[in-house]
Amino acid sequence: MDPIRQIRSRTAVLPFTNIDTDQIIPARFLRTTTREGLGKQLFADWRYLPDGSPKPDFALNQPAAVGCQVLVAGRNLGCGSSREHAPWALLDHGFRAVISSEIADIFRNNSLKNGLVPVVVDESTADWLLKNPGVEVTIDLDSTQLRLPDGRAVQFPIEPFARYCLLNGVDELGYLVSQQPVISAYERTHA
Amino acid sequence: MKTMLQKIWERHEVVPETADTPAVLYVDLHLVHEVTSPQAFSVLREQGMKVRRPDLTLATMDHSTPTRTEQVFGGAPIAIASAAQQIAQLEKNCAEFGVELLNLRSELRGIVHIIGPELGLSQPGKTVVCGDSHTSTHGAFGALAFGIGTTEVGHVLATQCLLQRRPKTFAINVSNRLAAGVSAKDLILAIIGEIGVSGGTGHVLEYRGEAVRALTMEERMTVCNMSIEAGARAGMIAPDDTTFDYLQSRPRAPKGTEWQRRVAEWRALPSDAGARFDREVTLDGERIEPMITYGTHPGMVTPISGHIPATRGDAVFDKALAYMGFQAGEPIRNQPINVVFIGSCTNGRLEDLRAAASLLRGQHIARGVQMLVVPGSQQIKKAAEAEGLDTIFRDAGAEWRESGCSMCIGMNGDNVASGQYSVSTSNRNFEGRQGPGARTLLASPLTAAASAIRGRVTDPRELLNG
Ligand code: SF4
Numbered sequence: 001m002d003p004i005r006q007i008r009s010r011t012a013v014l015p016f017t018n019i020d021t022d023q024i025i026p027a028r029f030l031r032t033t034t035r036e037g038l039g040k041q042l043f044a045d046w047r048y049l050p051d052g053s054p055k056p057d058f059a060l061n062q063p064a065a066v067g068c069q070v071l072v073a074g075r076n077l078g079c080g081s082s083r084e085h086a087p088w089a090l091l092d093h094g095f096r097a098v099i100s101s102e103i104a105d106i107f108r109n110n111s112l113k114n115g116l117v118p119v120v121v122d123e124s125t126a127d128w129l130l131k132n133p134g135v136e137v138t139i140d141l142d143s144t145q146l147r148l149p150d151g152r153a154v155q156f157p158i159e160p161f162a163r164y165c166l167l168n169g170v171d172e173l174g175y176l177v178s179q180q181p182v183i184s185a186y187e188r189t190h191a
Numbered sequence: 192m193k194t195m196l197q198k199i200w201e202r203h204e205v206v207p208e209t210a211d212t213p214a215v216l217y218v219d220l221h222l223v224h225e226v227t228s229p230q231a232f233s234v235l236r237e238q239g240m241k242v243r244r245p246d247l248t249l250a251t252m253d254h255s256t257p258t259r260t261e262q263v264f265g266g267a268p269i270a271i272a273s274a275a276q277q278i279a280q281l282e283k284n285c286a287e288f289g290v291e292l293l294n295l296r297s298e299l300r301g302i303v304h305i306i307g308p309e310l311g312l313s314q315p316g317k318t319v320v321c322g323d324s325h326t327s328t329h330g331a332f333g334a335l336a337f338g339i340g341t342t343e344v345g346h347v348l349a350t351q352c353l354l355q356r357r358p359k360t361f362a363i364n365v366s367n368r369l370a371a372g373v374s375a376k377d378l379i380l381a382i383i384g385e386i387g388v389s390g391g392t393g394h395v396l397e398y399r400g401e402a403v404r405a406l407t408m409e410e411r412m413t414v415c416n417m418s419i420e421a422g423a424r425a426g427m428i429a430p431d432d433t434t435f436d437y438l439q440s441r442p443r444a445p446k447g448t449e450w451q452r453r454v455a456e457w458r459a460l461p462s463d464a465g466a467r468f469d470r471e472v473t474l475d476g477e478r479i480e481p482m483i484t485y486g487t488h489p490g491m492v493t494p495i496s497g498h499i500p501a502t503r504g505d506a507v508f509d510k511a512l513a514y515m516g517f518q519a520g521e522p523i524r525n526q527p528i529n530v531v532f533i534g535s536c537t538n539g540r541l542e543d544l545r546a547a548a549s550l551l552r553g554q555h556i557a558r559g560v561q562m563l564v565v566p567g568s569q570q571i572k573k574a575a576e577a578e579g580l581d582t583i584f585r586d587a588g589a590e591w592r593e594s595g596c597s598m599c600i601g602m603n604g605d606n607v608a609s610g611q612y613s614v615s616t617s618n619r620n621f622e623g624r625q626g627p628g629a630r631t632l633l634a635s636p637l638t639a640a641a642s643a644i645r646g647r648v649t650d651p652r653e654l655l656n657g
Pocket of ligand 1: 537
């Protein structure tokens with residue numbers, strides 16, 4: 001994984017609460033054995049008409065959404081299924097961070113493990129972002145701050161070890177593997 | 192004074208958590224299926240790693256697996272090529288890495304959350320994980336069981352451990368007993384209605400109280416199964432004699448003196464009297480009615496005698512009702528339906544099939560309704576057939592299939608058509624969950640069977656009372 005310090009981008013906004021991972025990527029696209037190329041199926045049932053053409057009114061189909069790396073969504077983003085295909089699809093589409101006032105546990109974990117930065121902010125900041133699509137924001141992992149165009153800086157929580165991994169571009173597997181001797185000792189006493 | 196979560200957690204900390212690092216948590220049972228594992232095995236292969244504890248790992252196939260007998264046992268190829276490929280990949284991965292696989296034609300195969308308990312592998316005090324959010328099911332045994340993503344599946348395969356922070360605790364107390372015609376499914380839907388679909392975020396739910404103690408193991412699994420639908424990491428119920436009776440004769444449960452020793456340990460697992468929970472809520476079990484969902488998440492739920500709530504000008508709510516084709520303020524009872532599905536890891540066990548059959552015996556489903564009954568495992572299928580349940584379902588006009596996730600998830604060929612209404616005993620009514628455009632109403636097996644007979648949303652108590 002490449003190290004991530006700062007993400008600076010305009011936002012794309014989906015002003016819906018409880019966006020579940022079945023919406024982010026419907027189950028019929030999970031019959032794959034690799035993690036590549038899922039971006040074209042991102043939000044498939046919201047994004048395309050049954051004939052496969054783009055739905056004109058869907059936010060991500062607007063010209064303004066092209067190139068946006070930050071997705072803002074309503075409360076409880078990513079609820080439901082544990083499919084890691086959800087962050088894979090978002091990343092493949094070009095998103096690098098998601099912002100919401102609440103992000104479901106498994107989706108948040110899966111996002112962190114793939115370098116999609118989950119940013120949880122207070123309701124009033126989230127409301128403001130939901131009402132102002134397309135603003136340019138900066139997500140800074142060093143200071144764990146989200147900076148808004150009016151100069152406001154909002155602190156966001158992030159698990160310290162996950163942050164360390166993102167900043168240094170390392171994955172957690174290496175750390176776990178380095179714990180093998182302790183794991184073996186545990187197995188001897190707890191078998 | 193400790194909660195059950197705390198006791199299990201402390202026993203599994205290989206390295207305790209600190210401010211800078213999460214705990215290294217040991218996993219006792221890792222269940223694997225075809226959809227969320229291929230990319231994890233690929234990582235092991237790329238890095239030249241082995242599966243650390245194949246003896247603590249068990250694989251099955253269920254999600255994209257067909258349920259039509261000829262596709263499972265021969266006569267016809269698996270209709271969906273990508274599903275066939277995923278199944279073949281799981282076979283290859285399990286053979287290469289030495290993981291036991293209950294393959295397509297195994298008589299022990301079934302939905303991943305059904306087979307663990309059925310074999311006696313899901314036990315009190317264990318940590319159980321699977322690349323599937325409904326892993327919370329196994330918490331019914333007093334285990335800490337939760338869903339993980341594919342990267343974490345790789346972590347567990349390689350190291351038998353996960354990096355985790357200890358979740359908070361949330362006690363769900365249910366007093367009194369459930370009334371006749373009210374089932375475990377109604378109880379968990381009522382709980383989700385009460386705390387909301389993100390009410391449990393960051394927490395492990397512990398279900399407690401008289402109504403919970405009175406539940407059978409199968410009913411407890413139904414309750415714990417849907418903990419994730421309240422946003423919770425996991426759900427658990429303290430083990431007791433009901434738990435031990437269920438487990439004792441299971442093929443992979445401990446035997447002999449080992450069994451005695453384990454039971455003594457398990458008796459010490461329940462939360463200590465006076466242990467503090469981070470949150471707590473109490474419901475009166477006696478007042479719960481049969482419940483049914485009307486919207487596009489499991490929190491959009493009402494007693495079956497109730498009405499679809501007024502809109503309050505909430506655009507997301509209106510979007511959900513538009514998807515469902517319902518009007519705010521109308522009763523949910525008597526809404527016409529097209530499809531009934533009985534099955535899934537929520538309600539695909541023998542007691543669920545018996546409940547549905549009790550109403551369908553000697554009856555026929557309404558004209559124009561399609562009904563699918565899909566046992567949760569091949570063993571359940573066999574047991575149901577030995578009791579003649581399959582004949583009751585077939586005579587009533589339903590289809591009887593091989594086990595699998597089937598219509599719970601639109602990815603194996605069993606779909607609800609766009610615009611159709613489905614009363615389903617599964618756990619998710621998200622847009623498109625049962626197929627693009629499908630409209631799902633979640634309910635208990637009794638409500639599903641009653642609705643199949645009438646062709647409309649029906650309170651099962653109307654049929655139970657004659
Ligand atoms: S039955 Fe449904 S919820 Fe259960 S494991 Fe299968 S797809 Fe998931």
